[in-house]
Amino acid sequence: MSSILRKLPSKERLLQVKKLSAEIFGANWNPEGKRNGSKILRAPLKGPELKNYYGDNNATPTFKDFKAWFPELRLVDPKEVYRLKMVDDRKKRNKGAPKKKKQ
Amino acid sequence: MVFRFPVKIALPKHAYLNGRVIKDHFKRTQVAEHEVTRNALKYIARNTELPARARVEAQLQLTSMPNYTRPTQIVDRCIASGNARSVVSDFKLNRTAFRNRARLGQIPGVKKASW
Numbered sequence: 001m002s003s004i005l006r007k008l009p010s011k012e013r014l015l016q017v018k019k020l021s022a023e024i025f026g027a028n029w030n031p032e033g034k035r036n037g038s039k040i041l042r043a044p045l046k047g048p049e050l051k052n053y054y055g056d057n058n059a060t061p062t063f064k065d066f067k068a069w070f071p072e073l074r075l076v077d078p079k080e081v082y083r084l085k086m087v088d089d090r091k092k093r094n095k096g097a098p099k100k101k102k103q
Numbered sequence: 104m105v106f107r108f109p110v111k112i113a114l115p116k117h118a119y120l121n122g123r124v125i126k127d128h129f130k131r132t133q134v135a136e137h138e139v140t141r142n143a144l145k146y147i148a149r150n151t152e153l154p155a156r157a158r159v160e161a162q163l164q165l166t167s168m169p170n171y172t173r174p175t176q177i178v179d180r181c182i183a184s185g186n187a188r189s190v191v192s193d194f195k196l197n198r199t200a201f202r203n204r205a206r207l208g209q210i211p212g213v214k215k216a217s218w
Contacts, residue, residue: 037150040145045139050131050135051131054115056117
């Protein structure tokens with residue numbers, strides 16, 4: 001009496017199916033597991049993400065931009081004023097940056 | 104003044120800037136620019152089905168590229184202080200910058216644990 005279960009397809013036949021499926025879905029067909037470097041080409045590029053680590057310059061304008069766009073408003077950045085005041089104070093106490101070497 | 108780096112780049116506007124941050128930013132722009140070239144060379148060098156001569160040549164070309172085109176040269180730095188140590192990568196902040204902001208409630212969804 002024969003079994004109701006059909007016999008499994010042969011190994012070659014299964015391989016053929018896998019190959020066809022790889023062709024259809026654009027996958028890499030490499031049954032022997034050879035090192036063909038395709039994983040390097042397959043990986044997404046990391047460059048754009050790496051480049052934008054310190055922020056996108058065009059995302060938002062800065063205070064400096066506004067100053068350049070509207071010079072008639074005479075905008076003053078309090079942080080910059082404070083910094084310049086501190087630099088001046090340090091200079092008075094002879095703690096400023098050293099003078100440039102003369103050529 | 105002479106620009107310090109071999110290629111002219113735009114400086115980041117929205118991050119803390121010091122020499123090291125600028126250096127890292129320069130490397131990032133260069134890595135992004137040369138990524139495709141490097142990938143192609145790497146593919147040739149790693150493909151065992153290609154002739155050995157081509158593979159060695161590709162490897163030599165890879166090694167002759169400047170250091171600033173290598174992705175391993177990039178270090179994540181704090182965008183608020185420029186520090187490279189103990190940077191919480193999810194927030195791009197150094198531990199102290201992260202702590203101060205978290206305590207002031209400036210980082211959404213982060214609060215001090217207590218149970």
